[in-house]
Amino acid sequence: MKKALLNIFALSSILTTIGYIMDGDTNVPSMVLRFTEFFLMLGMVFLFMSFFYFGSVFIKRSFRKLRS
Structure with a gap:
């Protein structure tokens, strides 16, 4: 999770600078x-990207639990 947050922060800082x-x-x-x-x-930008990333990970994990 720490690496994911760091990657999201790096991407959001690049997008914000551009x-x-x-x-x-x-x-x-x-x-x-x-x-x-x-x-x-x-x-x-960081909050929006984190919200969508972690939301999609949560939904993906929820669907995997339902299938098994």
Whole structure:
């Protein structure tokens, strides 16, 4: 589980960085606001990816228990 969380975090940080670079909004002069936006987006992407990954693993295990 620790390796899965680390992989999800790495993938979400890559996706967040790409999304933040490709963002077409005007630059905000406050550096604190930039970091806040980045880390909040990183947290949201991480939570969504974790929810779907662990949810699908749970459903897959539940179906395997039903079949046996």
